[in-house]
Amino acid sequence: MNDLSTALTTWLPHQRWFAGKGRTISGVTIERETPMAGLSHVVLRVAAGAEAGADGERYQLLLGRIEGEVPPRLAAGLIGKVDNAVLYDAVHDRDAMGALLASFAAGDAHGGLQFTCAGEVDSSLPSRVMGAEQSNTSVVYGEDLILKIFRRLQPGTNPDLEISRALAAAGSPHVAEPRGWIEAELDGETTTLALLQVFQRHATEGWAMATASVRDLFAEADLHADEVGGDFAGESERLGAATAEVHLTLREVLPSRTVGPQVAQSAARQLHSRLDEALTIVPDLERHAEALRETYDAVATLTDPIPVQRVHGDYHLGQVLRTQTGWVLLDFEGEPARPLAERTGLMSPLRDVAGMLRSYDYAARHLLAERGGDPQLAYRASEWAERNRQAFCDGYARAAGADPRADAVLLRAFELDKAVYEVVYEARNRPSWLAIPVGSIERLAGSAPGDRR
Ligand SMILES: Nc1ncnc2c1ncn2[C@@H]1O[C@H](COP(=O)(O)OP(=O)(O)O)[C@@H](O)[C@H]1O
Ligand SMILES: [Mg+2]
Numbered sequence: 001m002n003d004l005s006t007a008l009t010t011w012l013p014h015q016r017w018f019a020g021k022g023r024t025i026s027g028v029t030i031e032r033e034t035p036m037a038g039l040s041h042v043v044l045r046v047a048a049g050a051e052a053g054a055d056g057e058r059y060q061l062l063l064g065r066i067e068g069e070v071p072p073r074l075a076a077g078l079i080g081k082v083d084n085a086v087l088y089d090a091v092h093d094r095d096a097m098g099a100l101l102a103s104f105a106a107g108d109a110h111g112g113l114q115f116t117c118a119g120e121v122d123s124s125l126p127s128r129v130m131g132a133e134q135s136n137t138s139v140v141y142g143e144d145l146i147l148k149i150f151r152r153l154q155p156g157t158n159p160d161l162e163i164s165r166a167l168a169a170a171g172s173p174h175v176a177e178p179r180g181w182i183e184a185e186l187d188g189e190t191t192t193l194a195l196l197q198v199f200q201r202h203a204t205e206g207w208a209m210a211t212a213s214v215r216d217l218f219a220e221a222d223l224h225a226d227e228v229g230g231d232f233a234g235e236s237e238r239l240g241a242a243t244a245e246v247h248l249t250l251r252e253v254l255p256s257r258t259v260g261p262q263v264a265q266s267a268a269r270q271l272h273s274r275l276d277e278a279l280t281i282v283p284d285l286e287r288h289a290e291a292l293r294e295t296y297d298a299v300a301t302l303t304d305p306i307p308v309q310r311v312h313g314d315y316h317l318g319q320v321l322r323t324q325t326g327w328v329l330l331d332f333e334g335e336p337a338r339p340l341a342e343r344t345g346l347m348s349p350l351r352d353v354a355g356m357l358r359s360y361d362y363a364a365r366h367l368l369a370e371r372g373g374d375p376q377l378a379y380r381a382s383e384w385a386e387r388n389r390q391a392f393c394d395g396y397a398r399a400a401g402a403d404p405r406a407d408a409v410l411l412r413a414f415e416l417d418k419a420v421y422e423v424v425y426e427a428r429n430r431p432s433w434l435a436i437p438v439g440s441i442e443r444l445a446g447s448a449p450g451d452r453r
Helices: 003-014 072-077 094-106 159-169 206-219 233-253 261-281 283-300 350-371 375-400 408-429 435-446
Strands: 025-036 039-048 057-067 078-082 085-089 113-117 127-129 137-141 145-149 178-186 189-198 256-259 306-309 320-322 327-329
Touching: 003 025, 003 039, 003 078, 025 094, 039 094, 057 072, 057 094, 072 078, 072 085, 094 113, 094 127, 094 137, 094 145, 159 178, 159 189, 159 233, 206 320, 206 350, 206 375, 233 306, 233 320, 233 327, 233 350, 233 375, 256 261, 261 283, 261 306, 261 408, 283 408, 283 435, 350 375, 350 408, 350 435, 408 435
Parallel strands: none
Antiparallel strands: 025 039, 039 057, 057 085, 078 085, 113 178, 127 137, 137 145, 145 189, 178 189, 256 306, 320 327
Protein backbone atom coordinates (compact mmCIF):
# COMPACT_ATOMS: atom_id res chain seq x y z
CA MET A 1 0.00 0.00 0.00
CA ASN A 2 1.24 3.49 -0.69
CA ASP A 3 0.88 6.27 1.86
CA LEU A 4 -2.47 7.49 0.52
CA SER A 5 -3.87 3.97 0.76
CA THR A 6 -2.59 3.68 4.32
CA ALA A 7 -4.16 7.01 5.30
CA LEU A 8 -7.48 5.99 3.71
CA THR A 9 -7.47 2.65 5.54
CA THR A 10 -7.65 4.58 8.82
CA TRP A 11 -10.01 7.30 7.60
CA LEU A 12 -12.65 5.34 5.67
CA PRO A 13 -14.15 3.39 8.59
CA HIS A 14 -15.08 6.70 10.27
CA GLN A 15 -17.14 7.91 7.32
CA ARG A 16 -20.91 7.57 7.65
CA TRP A 17 -21.20 6.51 4.00
CA PHE A 18 -18.61 3.76 4.24
CA ALA A 19 -20.48 0.48 4.01
CA GLY A 20 -17.68 -1.75 5.23
CA LYS A 21 -17.96 -0.77 8.91
CA GLY A 22 -17.09 -3.50 11.33
CA ARG A 23 -15.03 -5.33 8.73
CA THR A 24 -11.27 -5.09 8.57
CA ILE A 25 -10.01 -3.28 5.49
CA SER A 26 -7.51 -5.55 3.82
CA GLY A 27 -6.60 -3.21 0.99
CA VAL A 28 -7.29 0.17 -0.59
CA THR A 29 -6.34 0.51 -4.26
CA ILE A 30 -6.40 3.79 -6.16
CA GLU A 31 -8.10 2.75 -9.38
CA ARG A 32 -7.99 6.09 -11.08
CA GLU A 33 -7.02 9.63 -10.24
CA THR A 34 -8.10 12.62 -12.32
CA PRO A 35 -6.60 16.03 -11.54
CA MET A 36 -9.05 18.92 -11.69
CA ALA A 37 -9.05 22.55 -10.53
CA GLY A 38 -8.24 22.51 -6.80
CA LEU A 39 -8.73 18.78 -6.29
CA SER A 40 -8.16 15.26 -7.56
CA HIS A 41 -11.04 12.98 -8.42
CA VAL A 42 -10.21 9.52 -7.08
CA VAL A 43 -11.92 6.15 -7.61
CA LEU A 44 -10.96 3.64 -4.94
CA ARG A 45 -11.38 -0.05 -4.55
CA VAL A 46 -11.71 -1.16 -0.97
CA ALA A 47 -11.38 -4.79 0.02
CA ALA A 48 -12.92 -5.28 3.45
CA GLY A 49 -13.55 -8.56 5.23
CA ALA A 50 -14.59 -11.81 3.63
CA GLU A 51 -17.87 -10.46 2.17
CA ALA A 52 -16.18 -7.97 -0.12
CA GLY A 53 -15.23 -10.46 -2.82
CA ALA A 54 -11.92 -10.44 -4.65
CA ASP A 55 -12.20 -6.92 -6.06
CA GLY A 56 -13.94 -5.18 -3.18
CA GLU A 57 -16.26 -2.20 -3.39
CA ARG A 58 -15.76 1.00 -5.32
CA TYR A 59 -15.97 4.45 -3.78
CA GLN A 60 -15.21 7.93 -5.03
CA LEU A 61 -13.41 10.72 -3.26
CA LEU A 62 -12.66 14.35 -4.05
CA LEU A 63 -9.18 14.69 -2.68
CA GLY A 64 -7.62 18.01 -1.67
CA ARG A 65 -3.93 18.55 -0.88
CA ILE A 66 -2.37 21.38 1.09
CA GLU A 67 1.16 22.06 2.28
CA GLY A 68 1.79 23.74 5.60
CA GLU A 69 -0.89 24.81 8.07
CA VAL A 70 -4.40 23.43 7.63
CA PRO A 71 -7.02 26.18 7.83
CA PRO A 72 -9.81 25.42 10.37
CA ARG A 73 -12.48 25.28 7.62
CA LEU A 74 -10.83 22.13 6.22
CA ALA A 75 -10.30 20.43 9.58
CA ALA A 76 -13.56 18.45 9.33
CA GLY A 77 -12.29 16.75 6.19
CA LEU A 78 -8.77 15.79 7.30
CA ILE A 79 -7.60 12.45 5.95
CA GLY A 80 -3.92 12.38 6.89
CA LYS A 81 -0.40 13.46 6.06
CA VAL A 82 1.41 12.10 3.02
CA ASP A 83 4.89 13.36 1.96
CA ASN A 84 4.71 16.71 3.78
CA ALA A 85 1.28 17.46 2.32
CA VAL A 86 -1.98 17.23 4.23
CA LEU A 87 -4.76 15.39 2.41
CA TYR A 88 -8.40 16.26 3.00
CA ASP A 89 -11.86 15.55 1.68
CA ALA A 90 -12.34 18.44 -0.74
CA VAL A 91 -16.12 18.59 -0.25
CA HIS A 92 -15.18 20.93 2.64
CA ASP A 93 -13.13 23.21 0.38
CA ARG A 94 -15.20 26.14 -0.92
CA ASP A 95 -12.68 27.02 -3.63
CA ALA A 96 -12.56 23.48 -4.99
CA MET A 97 -16.36 23.13 -4.80
CA GLY A 98 -16.73 26.49 -6.59
CA ALA A 99 -14.44 25.22 -9.37
CA LEU A 100 -16.55 22.10 -9.64
CA LEU A 101 -19.68 24.19 -10.10
CA ALA A 102 -17.91 26.25 -12.76
CA SER A 103 -17.20 22.98 -14.60
CA PHE A 104 -20.95 22.33 -14.76
CA ALA A 105 -21.61 25.81 -16.11
CA ALA A 106 -18.91 25.28 -18.78
CA GLY A 107 -19.92 21.68 -19.61
CA ASP A 108 -16.30 20.63 -19.04
CA ALA A 109 -14.65 17.28 -19.56
CA HIS A 110 -11.67 16.47 -17.29
CA GLY A 111 -9.77 13.33 -18.25
CA GLY A 112 -12.85 11.16 -18.79
CA LEU A 113 -15.13 12.98 -16.35
CA GLN A 114 -17.95 14.58 -18.29
CA PHE A 115 -19.95 17.45 -16.75
CA THR A 116 -23.43 17.99 -18.17
CA CYS A 117 -25.41 21.11 -17.39
CA ALA A 118 -29.22 21.04 -17.70
CA GLY A 119 -30.43 24.54 -16.99
CA GLU A 120 -28.96 27.59 -15.38
CA VAL A 121 -26.05 27.28 -12.95
CA ASP A 122 -24.62 30.30 -11.12
CA SER A 123 -21.04 29.25 -10.40
CA SER A 124 -20.37 32.04 -7.89
CA LEU A 125 -22.51 30.44 -5.17
CA PRO A 126 -20.74 29.57 -1.89
CA SER A 127 -20.81 25.93 -0.81
CA ARG A 128 -21.42 24.10 2.46
CA VAL A 129 -21.48 20.40 3.24
CA MET A 130 -24.79 19.02 4.50
CA GLY A 131 -24.35 17.82 8.05
CA ALA A 132 -26.95 15.05 7.86
CA GLU A 133 -26.26 11.40 8.50
CA GLN A 134 -26.27 10.31 4.90
CA SER A 135 -25.28 7.40 2.75
CA ASN A 136 -23.84 9.89 0.24
CA THR A 137 -22.33 13.35 0.61
CA SER A 138 -24.29 16.43 -0.43
CA VAL A 139 -22.91 19.93 -0.97
CA VAL A 140 -25.37 22.84 -0.91
CA TYR A 141 -24.63 25.90 -3.07
CA GLY A 142 -26.15 29.09 -1.68
CA GLU A 143 -29.84 28.34 -1.34
CA ASP A 144 -30.13 27.33 -4.97
CA LEU A 145 -28.50 24.02 -5.74
CA ILE A 146 -27.49 20.77 -4.08
CA LEU A 147 -24.83 18.44 -5.43
CA LYS A 148 -25.13 14.83 -4.33
CA ILE A 149 -21.87 12.97 -4.67
CA PHE A 150 -22.57 9.25 -4.83
CA ARG A 151 -20.04 7.61 -2.56
CA ARG A 152 -20.36 3.96 -3.56
CA LEU A 153 -20.08 3.44 -7.28
CA GLN A 154 -21.65 0.71 -9.36
CA PRO A 155 -21.23 0.82 -13.15
CA GLY A 156 -24.28 2.29 -14.90
CA THR A 157 -26.70 5.20 -14.69
CA ASN A 158 -27.75 5.89 -11.12
CA PRO A 159 -31.53 5.48 -10.79
CA ASP A 160 -31.64 8.75 -8.80
CA LEU A 161 -30.62 10.60 -12.00
CA GLU A 162 -32.77 8.47 -14.29
CA ILE A 163 -35.97 8.82 -12.24
CA SER A 164 -35.50 12.51 -11.33
CA ARG A 165 -34.98 13.36 -14.99
CA ALA A 166 -38.00 11.35 -16.08
CA LEU A 167 -40.25 13.00 -13.47
CA ALA A 168 -38.94 16.51 -14.20
CA ALA A 169 -39.37 15.99 -17.96
CA ALA A 170 -42.97 14.92 -17.34
CA GLY A 171 -43.57 18.16 -15.39
CA SER A 172 -44.06 16.47 -12.00
CA PRO A 173 -44.22 18.99 -9.13
CA HIS A 174 -42.96 16.31 -6.71
CA VAL A 175 -39.29 16.17 -7.73
CA ALA A 176 -36.22 18.36 -7.24
CA GLU A 177 -35.37 19.26 -10.81
CA PRO A 178 -31.95 18.00 -12.00
CA ARG A 179 -29.64 20.80 -13.16
CA GLY A 180 -26.61 18.71 -14.06
CA TRP A 181 -24.64 15.51 -13.57
CA ILE A 182 -21.11 14.13 -13.76
CA GLU A 183 -20.42 10.88 -15.57
CA ALA A 184 -17.43 8.69 -16.34
CA GLU A 185 -16.85 5.28 -17.91
CA LEU A 186 -16.54 2.47 -15.41
CA ASP A 187 -16.09 -1.08 -16.71
CA GLY A 188 -17.18 0.20 -20.14
CA GLU A 189 -20.47 1.66 -18.81
CA THR A 190 -21.43 5.30 -18.49
CA THR A 191 -21.63 5.74 -14.74
CA THR A 192 -23.23 8.56 -12.76
CA LEU A 193 -20.81 10.09 -10.26
CA ALA A 194 -22.83 13.06 -9.00
CA LEU A 195 -26.21 14.75 -9.40
CA LEU A 196 -26.87 18.51 -9.20
CA GLN A 197 -30.46 19.42 -8.29
CA VAL A 198 -32.53 22.43 -7.37
CA PHE A 199 -32.29 22.96 -3.60
CA GLN A 200 -35.71 23.11 -1.93
CA ARG A 201 -35.64 26.22 0.24
CA HIS A 202 -37.53 26.47 3.51
CA ALA A 203 -38.42 22.81 3.27
CA THR A 204 -38.83 20.42 6.20
CA GLU A 205 -38.13 16.71 6.17
CA GLY A 206 -41.13 14.45 6.61
CA TRP A 207 -39.42 12.63 9.48
CA ALA A 208 -38.85 15.89 11.40
CA MET A 209 -42.48 16.96 10.93
CA ALA A 210 -43.88 13.57 11.85
CA THR A 211 -41.79 13.16 14.99
CA ALA A 212 -42.58 16.73 16.09
CA SER A 213 -46.25 15.83 15.78
CA VAL A 214 -45.73 12.71 17.92
CA ARG A 215 -43.91 14.77 20.57
CA ASP A 216 -46.81 17.24 20.65
CA LEU A 217 -49.21 14.40 21.23
CA PHE A 218 -47.10 12.95 24.05
CA ALA A 219 -46.97 16.37 25.70
CA GLU A 220 -50.79 16.72 25.72
CA ALA A 221 -51.68 13.80 27.93
CA ASP A 222 -55.45 14.41 27.82
CA LEU A 223 -55.95 14.92 24.11
CA HIS A 224 -56.24 12.56 21.15
CA ALA A 225 -54.19 12.71 17.94
CA ASP A 226 -56.89 14.63 16.07
CA GLU A 227 -57.17 17.25 18.84
CA VAL A 228 -53.58 18.41 19.28
CA GLY A 229 -52.04 21.34 17.42
CA GLY A 230 -49.39 19.24 15.73
CA ASP A 231 -51.78 16.82 14.02
CA PHE A 232 -50.03 15.43 10.95
CA ALA A 233 -52.91 13.57 9.29
CA GLY A 234 -53.67 16.31 6.73
CA GLU A 235 -50.03 16.22 5.63
CA SER A 236 -50.07 12.43 5.54
CA GLU A 237 -53.09 12.52 3.27
CA ARG A 238 -51.33 14.92 0.90
CA LEU A 239 -48.16 12.83 1.04
CA GLY A 240 -50.18 9.76 0.06
CA ALA A 241 -51.64 11.66 -2.89
CA ALA A 242 -48.18 12.94 -3.97
CA THR A 243 -46.85 9.37 -3.79
CA ALA A 244 -49.67 8.08 -5.99
CA GLU A 245 -49.13 10.89 -8.49
CA VAL A 246 -45.43 10.04 -8.73
CA HIS A 247 -46.28 6.37 -9.26
CA LEU A 248 -48.76 7.27 -12.00
CA THR A 249 -46.19 9.44 -13.79
CA LEU A 250 -43.48 6.77 -13.54
CA ARG A 251 -45.91 4.19 -14.88
CA GLU A 252 -46.58 6.40 -17.90
CA VAL A 253 -43.08 7.51 -18.80
CA LEU A 254 -40.94 4.50 -17.85
CA PRO A 255 -41.43 0.77 -18.49
CA SER A 256 -44.31 -0.97 -16.71
CA ARG A 257 -46.39 -4.10 -17.20
CA THR A 258 -48.65 -6.53 -15.40
CA VAL A 259 -47.38 -9.91 -14.33
CA GLY A 260 -49.24 -13.17 -13.78
CA PRO A 261 -49.50 -15.71 -10.95
CA GLN A 262 -46.06 -17.24 -11.62
CA VAL A 263 -44.53 -13.96 -10.52
CA ALA A 264 -46.64 -13.96 -7.34
CA GLN A 265 -45.29 -17.43 -6.64
CA SER A 266 -41.68 -16.42 -7.17
CA ALA A 267 -42.25 -13.31 -5.02
CA ALA A 268 -43.57 -15.58 -2.26
CA ARG A 269 -40.48 -17.79 -2.54
CA GLN A 270 -38.29 -14.71 -2.22
CA LEU A 271 -40.19 -13.57 0.88
CA HIS A 272 -39.76 -17.01 2.44
CA SER A 273 -36.06 -17.11 1.69
CA ARG A 274 -35.53 -13.67 3.18
CA LEU A 275 -37.25 -14.89 6.33
CA ASP A 276 -35.04 -18.02 6.35
CA GLU A 277 -31.98 -15.82 6.23
CA ALA A 278 -33.28 -13.48 8.95
CA LEU A 279 -34.00 -16.50 11.21
CA THR A 280 -30.35 -17.53 11.06
CA ILE A 281 -29.38 -14.08 12.35
CA VAL A 282 -32.21 -13.46 14.85
CA PRO A 283 -33.46 -16.90 16.00
CA ASP A 284 -36.02 -15.17 18.28
CA LEU A 285 -38.08 -14.40 15.18
CA GLU A 286 -39.03 -18.08 15.17
CA ARG A 287 -41.98 -17.20 17.44
CA HIS A 288 -43.58 -15.37 14.53
CA ALA A 289 -42.34 -17.56 11.70
CA GLU A 290 -45.56 -19.49 11.28
CA ALA A 291 -47.75 -16.39 11.00
CA LEU A 292 -45.25 -14.80 8.60
CA ARG A 293 -45.15 -17.91 6.42
CA GLU A 294 -48.94 -17.99 6.26
CA THR A 295 -48.97 -14.45 4.91
CA TYR A 296 -46.28 -15.28 2.35
CA ASP A 297 -48.16 -18.43 1.29
CA ALA A 298 -51.24 -16.28 0.68
CA VAL A 299 -49.16 -14.25 -1.83
CA ALA A 300 -48.40 -17.44 -3.77
CA THR A 301 -52.12 -18.08 -4.22
CA LEU A 302 -52.91 -14.67 -5.76
CA THR A 303 -54.39 -15.06 -9.23
CA ASP A 304 -55.14 -11.46 -10.27
CA PRO A 305 -52.56 -9.77 -12.53
CA ILE A 306 -50.12 -7.63 -10.55
CA PRO A 307 -48.99 -4.28 -12.01
CA VAL A 308 -45.24 -3.65 -11.77
CA GLN A 309 -43.26 -0.53 -12.64
CA ARG A 310 -40.31 1.63 -11.58
CA VAL A 311 -40.72 2.74 -7.97
CA HIS A 312 -38.82 4.71 -5.35
CA GLY A 313 -37.39 1.60 -3.75
CA ASP A 314 -36.27 2.99 -0.37
CA TYR A 315 -39.29 5.01 0.64
CA HIS A 316 -39.68 6.47 4.12
CA LEU A 317 -40.33 9.77 5.91
CA GLY A 318 -36.65 10.77 5.65
CA GLN A 319 -36.90 10.75 1.84
CA VAL A 320 -39.63 13.38 1.48
CA LEU A 321 -39.57 17.14 1.94
CA ARG A 322 -42.52 19.40 2.66
CA THR A 323 -41.88 22.57 0.67
CA GLN A 324 -44.05 25.67 0.70
CA THR A 325 -46.11 24.24 -2.13
CA GLY A 326 -46.32 20.52 -1.39
CA TRP A 327 -44.42 17.26 -1.00
CA VAL A 328 -41.22 16.56 -2.94
CA LEU A 329 -39.76 13.05 -3.12
CA LEU A 330 -35.97 12.62 -2.90
CA ASP A 331 -33.37 9.94 -3.34
CA PHE A 332 -34.61 7.53 -6.01
CA GLU A 333 -31.50 5.38 -5.66
CA GLY A 334 -33.28 2.41 -4.10
CA GLU A 335 -31.40 0.58 -1.36
CA PRO A 336 -27.77 1.45 -2.12
CA ALA A 337 -26.53 -1.87 -0.71
CA ARG A 338 -28.41 -3.88 -3.35
CA PRO A 339 -27.05 -4.55 -6.87
CA LEU A 340 -28.02 -1.98 -9.50
CA ALA A 341 -29.90 -4.52 -11.64
CA GLU A 342 -32.20 -5.27 -8.70
CA ARG A 343 -32.73 -1.59 -7.91
CA THR A 344 -33.78 -0.72 -11.46
CA GLY A 345 -36.11 -3.71 -11.79
CA LEU A 346 -39.89 -3.34 -12.03
CA MET A 347 -41.74 -3.78 -8.75
CA SER A 348 -45.19 -3.39 -7.31
CA PRO A 349 -45.71 0.24 -6.19
CA LEU A 350 -47.16 -1.29 -3.01
CA ARG A 351 -43.52 -1.77 -1.98
CA ASP A 352 -43.25 2.00 -1.56
CA VAL A 353 -46.59 2.20 0.23
CA ALA A 354 -45.42 -0.51 2.62
CA GLY A 355 -42.12 1.34 3.17
CA MET A 356 -43.93 4.52 4.17
CA LEU A 357 -46.38 2.68 6.41
CA ARG A 358 -43.42 1.16 8.26
CA SER A 359 -41.92 4.62 8.61
CA TYR A 360 -45.08 5.85 10.38
CA ASP A 361 -44.66 3.07 12.91
CA TYR A 362 -41.08 4.14 13.51
CA ALA A 363 -41.98 7.82 13.84
CA ALA A 364 -44.69 6.96 16.39
CA ARG A 365 -42.70 4.51 18.45
CA HIS A 366 -39.04 5.48 18.48
CA LEU A 367 -39.48 7.98 21.34
CA LEU A 368 -41.29 5.29 23.23
CA ALA A 369 -38.44 2.85 22.67
CA GLU A 370 -36.10 5.38 24.22
CA ARG A 371 -38.41 6.12 27.16
CA GLY A 372 -38.89 2.47 28.08
CA GLY A 373 -42.46 1.54 27.13
CA ASP A 374 -44.97 3.57 29.21
CA PRO A 375 -48.35 1.88 28.42
CA GLN A 376 -50.25 5.19 28.27
CA LEU A 377 -47.76 6.61 25.74
CA ALA A 378 -47.77 3.30 23.86
CA TYR A 379 -51.52 3.61 23.39
CA ARG A 380 -51.14 7.16 22.11
CA ALA A 381 -48.32 6.17 19.77
CA SER A 382 -50.54 3.45 18.29
CA GLU A 383 -53.34 5.92 17.84
CA TRP A 384 -51.00 8.37 16.03
CA ALA A 385 -49.55 5.65 13.79
CA GLU A 386 -52.97 4.32 12.90
CA ARG A 387 -54.41 7.73 12.13
CA ASN A 388 -51.53 8.73 9.88
CA ARG A 389 -51.17 5.38 8.14
CA GLN A 390 -54.86 5.51 7.23
CA ALA A 391 -54.58 9.15 6.12
CA PHE A 392 -51.63 8.27 3.87
CA CYS A 393 -53.64 5.43 2.28
CA ASP A 394 -56.70 7.70 1.94
CA GLY A 395 -54.62 10.27 0.03
CA TYR A 396 -53.04 7.57 -2.10
CA ALA A 397 -56.47 6.11 -2.93
CA ARG A 398 -57.84 9.55 -3.80
CA ALA A 399 -55.06 10.30 -6.31
CA ALA A 400 -54.56 6.79 -7.69
CA GLY A 401 -58.24 5.99 -8.02
CA ALA A 402 -57.53 2.65 -6.31
CA ASP A 403 -57.08 1.95 -2.62
CA PRO A 404 -53.77 0.25 -1.73
CA ARG A 405 -55.56 -1.37 1.25
CA ALA A 406 -57.67 -3.33 -1.23
CA ASP A 407 -54.54 -5.37 -2.04
CA ALA A 408 -54.38 -6.45 1.58
CA VAL A 409 -52.43 -9.66 1.06
CA LEU A 410 -49.58 -8.09 -0.91
CA LEU A 411 -49.44 -4.95 1.18
CA ARG A 412 -49.29 -6.90 4.42
CA ALA A 413 -46.63 -9.26 3.03
CA PHE A 414 -44.46 -6.33 1.87
CA GLU A 415 -44.83 -4.60 5.21
CA LEU A 416 -43.91 -7.75 7.08
CA ASP A 417 -40.93 -8.34 4.80
CA LYS A 418 -39.73 -4.84 5.59
CA ALA A 419 -40.29 -5.38 9.31
CA VAL A 420 -38.27 -8.63 9.16
CA TYR A 421 -35.43 -6.71 7.52
CA GLU A 422 -35.70 -4.09 10.29
CA VAL A 423 -35.53 -6.75 13.00
CA VAL A 424 -32.19 -7.91 11.60
CA TYR A 425 -30.95 -4.34 11.28
CA GLU A 426 -31.97 -3.34 14.82
CA ALA A 427 -30.64 -6.54 16.36
CA ARG A 428 -27.26 -5.72 14.86
CA ASN A 429 -27.18 -1.95 15.26
CA ARG A 430 -29.75 -0.57 17.73
CA PRO A 431 -31.04 -3.24 20.11
CA SER A 432 -33.05 -0.59 22.03
CA TRP A 433 -35.22 -0.08 18.93
CA LEU A 434 -35.77 -3.80 18.30
CA ALA A 435 -39.18 -3.62 19.99
CA ILE A 436 -40.49 -1.41 17.16
CA PRO A 437 -40.38 -3.93 14.28
CA VAL A 438 -41.06 -6.88 16.58
CA GLY A 439 -44.22 -5.17 17.85
CA SER A 440 -45.30 -4.45 14.28
CA ILE A 441 -44.83 -8.07 13.29
CA GLU A 442 -46.97 -9.11 16.25
CA ARG A 443 -49.74 -6.73 15.23
CA LEU A 444 -49.57 -7.33 11.47
CA ALA A 445 -49.11 -11.05 11.48
CA GLY A 446 -51.76 -11.44 14.18
CA SER A 447 -54.61 -9.84 12.22
CA ALA A 448 -56.60 -11.70 9.58
CA PRO A 449 -55.99 -10.88 5.89
CA GLY A 450 -58.41 -8.21 4.74
CA ASP A 451 -58.52 -6.50 8.14
CA ARG A 452 -58.25 -2.77 7.90
CA ARG A 453 -55.41 -1.91 10.18
N1 LIG B 1 -33.16 19.10 -3.41
C1 LIG B 1 -33.03 19.18 -2.09
N2 LIG B 1 -33.41 20.30 -1.43
C2 LIG B 1 -33.28 20.41 -0.09
N3 LIG B 1 -32.76 19.45 0.68
C3 LIG B 1 -32.36 18.30 0.09
C4 LIG B 1 -32.46 18.11 -1.32
N4 LIG B 1 -31.97 16.88 -1.62
C5 LIG B 1 -31.59 16.35 -0.46
N5 LIG B 1 -31.82 17.17 0.58
C6 LIG B 1 -31.56 16.89 2.00
O1 LIG B 1 -30.48 15.98 2.09
C7 LIG B 1 -30.90 14.76 2.73
C8 LIG B 1 -30.23 13.57 2.09
O2 LIG B 1 -30.55 13.51 0.71
P1 LIG B 1 -30.71 12.12 -0.04
O3 LIG B 1 -30.90 12.40 -1.48
O4 LIG B 1 -31.78 11.33 0.64
O5 LIG B 1 -29.27 11.50 0.18
P2 LIG B 1 -28.78 10.09 0.74
O6 LIG B 1 -28.69 9.18 -0.45
O7 LIG B 1 -27.45 10.35 1.31
O8 LIG B 1 -29.81 9.60 1.74
C9 LIG B 1 -32.41 14.77 2.58
O9 LIG B 1 -33.03 14.00 3.58
C10 LIG B 1 -32.75 16.24 2.66
O10 LIG B 1 -32.83 16.67 3.99
MG1 LIG C 1 -31.86 9.47 1.59
